[in-house]
Amino acid sequence: MKDIDGFTIAIVGLGLMGGSLAMAFKQHAVGRRVLGMDPNTAAVERAQALGAIDGFFQDVREADLIVLAMPVRAIAGWLITYGPALAPEQTVMDLGSAKRAIMAEMEKLDAQCIGGHPMCGKETSGIAAAEATLFKGATFVLTPATHTSQGTMHMARQLVSAIGAEPLVMDADAHDRAVAAVSHLPYLLSANLVNTVLEQNDPNARLLASSGYASTTRLAASDTRMMGDTIASNRDYIVRQIDRFQSALAHMREAIAAGDDDTWRVQLERAREGKRNEL
Structure with a gap:
């Protein structure tokens, strides 16, 4: 069984959703370290200034859990480009709001994969709009790949519950x-x-x-x-x-x-x- 308390967690994309997730992880003491990456260096600097992340995510192999918080096609592109470099013991999760295209790419990887979609948000975007309480009380859909282990599913449920959300397992098509x-x-x-x-x-x-x-x-x-x-x-x-x-x-x-x-x-x-x- 995976113990998220000792995890190094990396969040790729520090906008509203990724920034809020980083804040929630910190507020609820989820993981040992939280790293961040965003094409907008100002977003990374802001996240560090807010205490949402501990540092910059640079090497895909240094994280136990990688969360992709980007637009759907950007998530699929990341999985195609960097997914093959992930080790089987690593886990990659996403926050995309359409699941079939993402899960199709996750199925090709050796790493543990779990699709995710928190049913919450705001019309405003960016790290400036992020808040640690965004996920509180929200339904958080979890979509396992065919090779997702029971240990990974338990970890994902534990993570979702830790930030105050309600996990709901559902397949991508539904x-x-x-x-x-x-x-x-x-x-x-x-x-x-x-x-x-x-x-x-x-x-x-x-x-x-x-x-x-x-x-x-x-x-x-x-x-x-x-x-x-x-x-x-x-x-x-x-x-x-x-x-x-x-x-x-x-x-x-x-x-x-x-x-x-x-x-x-x-x-x-x-x-x-x-x-x-x-x-």
């Missing part, structure tokens, strides 16, 4: 299908609502936009590179969700246009009850 509906589609709806309002070029709309518009469009401010990689890596399931939403919206539009108040009111009541049952 994960990508679900997040297309509850994460990726909401981002696209938020972005397109903003664009719809902008295209109207109505100065009064800005004057009247209040809490409803703000809460509905919050996700539109998310990092477009990160979300772009996610969309490109999960396009099949996202397109299915867009089709479902367009069909539902078209049905409601037809009812409103025809003055069929009973039909569109039923749809609204169904949504209201469904949302209330979530709470």
